[in-house]
Amino acid sequence: MALVTVQGLTKIFGHRLHPVRALNGLTFSVEKGEFVGIMGPSGAGKTTLLSIISTIDVPTNGTVTVAGTEVTHLRGDKLARFRRANLGYVFQDFNLLTGMTVRENILLPLTIGKHAVANAQERLNAVLSVTGLTNLAQRYPEELSIGQQQRVAVARALITEPALVFADEPTGALDSKAATELLRYLTTINQEWHTTIMMATHDAFTASYCSRVIFIKDGMLFAEIRRSGERQAFFDAIIDMQATIGGGGHWHEGTR
Numbered sequence: 001m002a003l004v005t006v007q008g009l010t011k012i013f014g015h016r017l018h019p020v021r022a023l024n025g026l027t028f029s030v031e032k033g034e035f036v037g038i039m040g041p042s043g044a045g046k047t048t049l050l051s052i053i054s055t056i057d058v059p060t061n062g063t064v065t066v067a068g069t070e071v072t073h074l075r076g077d078k079l080a081r082f083r084r085a086n087l088g089y090v091f092q093d094f095n096l097l098t099g100m101t102v103r104e105n106i107l108l109p110l111t112i113g114k115h116a117v118a119n120a121q122e123r124l125n126a127v128l129s130v131t132g133l134t135n136l137a138q139r140y141p142e143e144l145s146i147g148q149q150q151r152v153a154v155a156r157a158l159i160t161e162p163a164l165v166f167a168d169e170p171t172g173a174l175d176s177k178a179a180t181e182l183l184r185y186l187t188t189i190n191q192e193w194h195t196t197i198m199m200a201t202h203d204a205f206t207a208s209y210c211s212r213v214i215f216i217k218d219g220m221l222f223a224e225i226r227r228s229g230e231r232q233a234f235f236d237a238i239i240d241m242q243a244t245i246g247g248g249g250h251w252h253e254g255t256r
């Protein structure tokens, strides 16, 4: 069953005299339980696409349906409730609050949810465990490595048990060891918790952890490839597709 359906999505930025067509009639869907990578050369529209599916921005035309709800027209309280119930966000720069412990940062989305959550401690223990942070819960973000900080951001995204998690360049700030670690945790979350993940990335190594990669160029669907066997073979196929799609050297190619 499709968890996400994107239909004829178009986004035009800017002035009427100088419009920038960031998305140009994109149509695709994502099944429940998929781990989908969004790739494309710089300026292809990856961030714009994720922003619209994740309800941070609105399209100029087209629709996005998530878990049976058309999200493109949600506003105000309804939108806030929908996000809290269904969506989790992981950004490149983590956005952790420095004056709060790891535990407090992770629990924050539940606190914002106004009503007390009965099984908050249970959920906290589960997300700490699945992100390998159980022994670091009382630390402050500045006492953690960059990779551990990014895992706190993942744990925070998971605390509300969202069906769908968005990650925009989640390994962008990490060295290769921390990136590999994070990707293994994301894989576990996807496979054991069946959380659907949509991840924009430039990096072929990062994308090779996905089950499917959608390539966009100039705001349009260019190709998609599915992983069927070993990760290394998928990585090679992604590299080949990057070469095919071109993009004037604007890829930050994975070399790991």
Ligand SMILES: Nc1ncnc2c1ncn2[C@@H]1O[C@H](COP(=O)(O)OP(=O)(O)OP(=O)(O)O)[C@@H](O)[C@H]1O
Pocket: 013, 014, 020, 021, 022, 040, 041, 042, 043, 044, 045, 046, 047, 048, 049, 202
């Ligand atoms: N707020 C905005 N106003 C005007 N143009 C914008 C805005 N946001 C994005 N764009 C343009 O839309 C196009 C797509 O941008 P987007 O950031 O989605 O691409 P991307 O694939 O994420 O690129 P990158 O890999 O470099 O982050 C680009 O041409 C960009 O300049």
